[in-house]
Amino acid sequence: MATPYERFSARSGTDLTLPGVIGSSPAMVEVFRATQQVAPSRACVLIVGETGTGKELIARAIHDLSPRYSGPYIRVNCGALTESLLESELFGHVKGSFTGAVDNRTGRFEAAHTGSIFLDEINSTSPKLQVKLLRVLQEGEFERVGDTNTKKVDTRIIAATNRDLLDEIDAGRFREDLYYRLNVVPIYLPPLRERREDIGHLVEFFLKRYAEQNRREVRRVQPEAMRLLREHDWPGNVRELQNYVERAVILGDGSELTVEHLPPQLRGVAAPRPIRSRGGDLAAMTSELVRQGVRAAGPQANDLHKRIVDQVERELIQQVLMSCERVQIKAAARLGINRNTLHKKLAQYRIDSDDNGNGDGQGHGPGEPASPAPGDED
Numbered sequence: 001m002a003t004p005y006e007r008f009s010a011r012s013g014t015d016l017t018l019p020g021v022i023g024s025s026p027a028m029v030e031v032f033r034a035t036q037q038v039a040p041s042r043a044c045v046l047i048v049g050e051t052g053t054g055k056e057l058i059a060r061a062i063h064d065l066s067p068r069y070s071g072p073y074i075r076v077n078c079g080a081l082t083e084s085l086l087e088s089e090l091f092g093h094v095k096g097s098f099t100g101a102v103d104n105r106t107g108r109f110e111a112a113h114t115g116s117i118f119l120d121e122i123n124s125t126s127p128k129l130q131v132k133l134l135r136v137l138q139e140g141e142f143e144r145v146g147d148t149n150t151k152k153v154d155t156r157i158i159a160a161t162n163r164d165l166l167d168e169i170d171a172g173r174f175r176e177d178l179y180y181r182l183n184v185v186p187i188y189l190p191p192l193r194e195r196r197e198d199i200g201h202l203v204e205f206f207l208k209r210y211a212e213q214n215r216r217e218v219r220r221v222q223p224e225a226m227r228l229l230r231e232h233d234w235p236g237n238v239r240e241l242q243n244y245v246e247r248a249v250i251l252g253d254g255s256e257l258t259v260e261h262l263p264p265q266l267r268g269v270a271a272p273r274p275i276r277s278r279g280g281d282l283a284a285m286t287s288e289l290v291r292q293g294v295r296a297a298g299p300q301a302n303d304l305h306k307r308i309v310d311q312v313e314r315e316l317i318q319q320v321l322m323s324c325e326r327v328q329i330k331a332a333a334r335l336g337i338n339r340n341t342l343h344k345k346l347a348q349y350r351i352d353s354d355d356n357g358n359g360d361g362q363g364h365g366p367g368e369p370a371s372p373a374p375g376d377e378d
Contacts, residue, residue, distance in 0.1 A: 018061045021054065022202055025195035031058065031187060038185045039065035044137065046122075046182045047160040049189030052239030055160040056120065058187060062158055063116040071115030074108050079121035087129055088145050097146020107144065109136060112155040122159040122182065123168050130175045137181045157182070192234040192241065193291075199230045202238060206245040207257065218249050222258045228266045233291060314349040317342070321351070 016032040023031075038045055039062045047055045056075065063073045081089060084098070092107030108117060125133065136142050141152050159182050168174035192199065203221060211218045221229070234240050248261035259267060293308035294301075301307065317335065324330035332342040345351075 018058070019064060021057050021061060022205055023195060023198040024201065025197040027190040027195045028198060031189060034185070034187050035061055036065065038062065038187070040067065041185075042156060043184045044156070044182050045158045045184070046165075046186045047158065047189060048164075048186060049160070049162065050191045050237055051162050052237030053189040053191060054238055055162075055189055056118065058189065059116075059118040059120075059158045059160060063118075063156075066116070066156070068115050068156060072112050073116050073118070074112040075118045075120065076108050077120045079124035083126040083129060086125070087132070090129070091132065091142050091144055092151075093145035094147045097144075101146070104144075109142065109153050109155060110151060113153045114155070116156040116158055119157065119159045121161065123161045123163040123165060123174060127175065130178050134175065134178045134181060137178070192237045196230050199241065200226065202241055203229055203245055206242050207249065210246045210249040214250055216249050216252065217255045218252050218257055220256050222256050225257055225259045225262060228259065228262060232266050310349070313345070314351065317345055317349065318351060 016029050016036070018032050018035055021028075021032070023029075035058055045059075045062055047058050049055050059075075060073065063069060076086075076089060078086060088098075088101075088105065088107070090108050092105050092110060093101050094104050095101055119133075132142055136153070137157060140154060141150050143150055165174050165179050165183070169176050169179060192202075203226065207218060207221065210216070229241070229244075236243070244263060244266070245257075247263070248257050252258075252261050289312070290308060293311075294304060297304055297307050317331070320334050321328075321331045324334060328339055328342055332339045335342065337345075
């Protein structure tokens with residue numbers, strides 16, 4: 001029986017699919033293309049994507065489609081262990097190196113010799129471990145915990161993160177030199193909300209799997225239920241979709257998955273869970289704000305500008321006024337608008353610009369002129 005690597009080597013270059021990965025959207029086709037291009041090489045790969053997008057599936061595909069396919073594939077979740085435990089897990093230890101080290105232990109890097117090691121949640125590693133990882137990447141060598149003998153390994157490193165590592169570098173939590181060693185070939189896995197075309201195929205796949213596993217007769221999806229599944233934003237991505245389909249199959253009592261089998265947040269009975277935006281990423285937070293506003297307004301709303309943009313502008317003006325101690329001339333300067341425009345906005349949004357009694361009632365500081373300054377007229 002041919003291995004995935006042998007099948008991959010023999011097939012046409014136009015066959016953009018990966019074993020175990022479902023999707024035909026343009027975003028996933030790009031993932032398939034990048035994965036197939038990098039798999040035969042020795043390069044480090046950094047897979048970036050939200051939780052539940054399938055980063056481990058891509059890591060496994062890279063290994064299976066590489067010349068190292070017959071070697072070991074070792075997975076380590078760096079976020080699941082403390083620094084000391086993770087150091088021992090990755091590099092091994094010698095007897096007596098710490099309390100509880102009753103024998104020598106081989107680490108994951110040694111176990112992955114001639115194969116691949118997948119370091120999930122690489123952003124969770126401590127500065128001390130990042131130094132050791134950098135050495136393995138650059139020199140292919142390390143010492144076990146408590147040992148002075150240097151070990152040499154030949155292993156390919158595939159790393160994954162659900163954070164923007166450039167933000168982590170700026171925050172002082174991740175080494176820039178390690179980032180550039182890992183980020184030789186980056187692969188971005190899109191969240192499910194950015195590839196809604198794939199939701200139907202994923203639902204059918206999971207429906208068949210869990211119907212067979214649980215000996216149920218659910219074989220199709222009600223059109224209205226499929227519409228709700230496609231419109232949901234899926235903050236937990238494919239993993240969340242998989243969970244909901246499995247639950248619907250188990251709790252269902254007929255041959256069709258219906259709206260009643262879906263959880264409350266999909267049926268509109270409960271508020272959907274917000275998507276966590278990356279810290280400091282204003283564009284992502286803005287996108288999520290608009291998405292939530294449009295969803296809350298409903299498909300028949302014809303006042304989206306008022307519902308969303310006006311609310312944001314009102315909140316912005318209020319916060320800037322507070323930061324400027326409600327002095328309008330300062331607030332207008334920070335906002336980049338003239339004072340007359342600010343006066344109109346205050347009236348439009350019914351914002352009390354001076355509710356602490358200071359100034360002249362127009363938001364001017366004590367002693368400031370109430371009339372517009374030259375150049376402030378519209």
